[in-house]
Amino acid sequence: MGLRQELEPRDRASAARAGAAFALAGAAVLGVATAASPAFTGGSTLGLVTTLAMAAVLVVLGVVALRAPDRLPRLFWAGVPTVVVVVTLVLDLVTRDASAGGQVFLCWPVLYAAYELRPRLAYAVLLEVVLADALVVLLLLPLERALSDLAAVAATLTVVCLLLVRARDREERLNAELRRQAAVDPLTGLATRRVLDEAARCALDAGASAQETALVLVDVDEFKAVNDAWGHPGGDAVLVHVAAVLRGCCREGATVARLGGDELAVLLPGCGLAVASEVAERFVRAVRAAPAPLPEGGHAPVTVSVGVAVRPRDATDLRGLYAAADAALYEAKRAGRDRVRLAGGPASPAAAPPEPAPVG
Structure with missing residues (x-):
């Protein structure tokens, strides 16, 4: 010292x-x-x-x-x-x-x-x-x-x-x-909701009102079915795997967090719609291409749905940004899951349905 x-x-x-x-x-x-x-x-x-x-x-x-x-x-x-x-x-x-x-x-x-x-x-x-x-x-x-x-x-x-x-x-x-x-979330090693909220407030308050900041919300598709099929240890393994893939897809300076359950989020300060959309699409493809390893052997096919919102395009405060990204996430699930939706449109191209992956 x-x-x-x-x-x-x-x-x-x-x-x-x-x-x-x-x-x-x-x-x-x-x-x-x-x-x-x-x-x-x-x-x-x-x-x-x-x-x-x-x-x-x-x-x-x-x-x-x-x-x-x-x-x-x-x-x-x-x-x-x-x-x-x-x-x-x-x-x-x-x-x-x-x-x-x-x-x-x-x-x-x-x-x-x-x-x-x-x-x-x-x-x-x-x-x-x-x-x-x-x-x-x-x-x-x-x-x-x-x-x-x-x-x-x-x-x-x-x-x-x-x-x-x-x-x-x-x-x-x-x-x-x-x-x-x-x-730190003890299961995934990602940041917690509190850390994400603090980082978001700093990003939203620090720069001029025109400074872009993106919020990406992620939800594991059919997570209840994952738990039913492979038990809670399998569900935990899927979350750890998805979190690792998400972290690997994000650029330096991003805050990657687990909000709770199977919900994850990424804050991208200084990031506009084009870059945030590209990150989200890359993440969806990466999860689809890499089944999650299970504790007792074998792999589980996993997909995610993603909603993206950007300040100031979709909202100017943290609550509004969450609401916009959550609405986009809901649209992604309603459109068939395994895809990205942008708050307020336009929608990203629908993902092709994944090929069934055998267990084992």
Whole structure:
């Protein structure tokens, strides 16, 4: 992973919320403590001014994190815990506070970094915190007690940091797997309906209204008869075979998806009617020419019906494009199956009926 990726938080929105929460909570604690007890600032004007200045820094940090997380530079996110460490260090030294209450603020940068930043940055922040705590206790406490406090704080924060980093890594792996499962049909390996819809919306929204985009809907002919003849394993094998043929017929940049059951679809961004029709006809011929292998041996003859719709010729939005392609698919089935129909005509030439293919 490069330096730019290392500096990028795991999730900017989450990092912004967490960073703002820690910064604003810290500023609030400083303000309340200062108002409630003058001794909190060390009883000096310098302590009071420093405390209020550090509280203001934290407020600014929190507000900036919330206002525009997507526009902030990557270094900002690595700097959030460092600023909190510096604020805590300065306050502890100015107020000469090496108590547990003074050191506890050093836990916050570690918690933030371990959960929101990449592992290497999290470990760097942990080192910053340990060094800052060492400086505080060694300057303000007797050596024996300073070493004891430092060892306890360092050990505790190291364990917390390691556990949070590992938990966050595991969470990201699980989320990535869930996203993969939601994006890929487990049987055919094609994209899911959700992925197709997202790709279609992007294609329809990205370019000018005149930019052509084709939607091709595919239905396996007499699929119930396939299941009745060869069982569900045979039906699954037919779907896997048809999906592989469809993927092989599509050009680069197409989104090939399974909508559900025996319905497949192809989105062809930047593709006009002529190209979409040619792709659909090539697919129909390829399926007809290649019977599907069955799990128990032999082959099943398969044909498909296809409907094609193009934006803006047939519709300008996603719902309209689906409706137009579905109507064309229905026309293909009504005309005898094993053929392509174009939304709004003209119809593609009717396919010649296939020769019966023997099983086995």
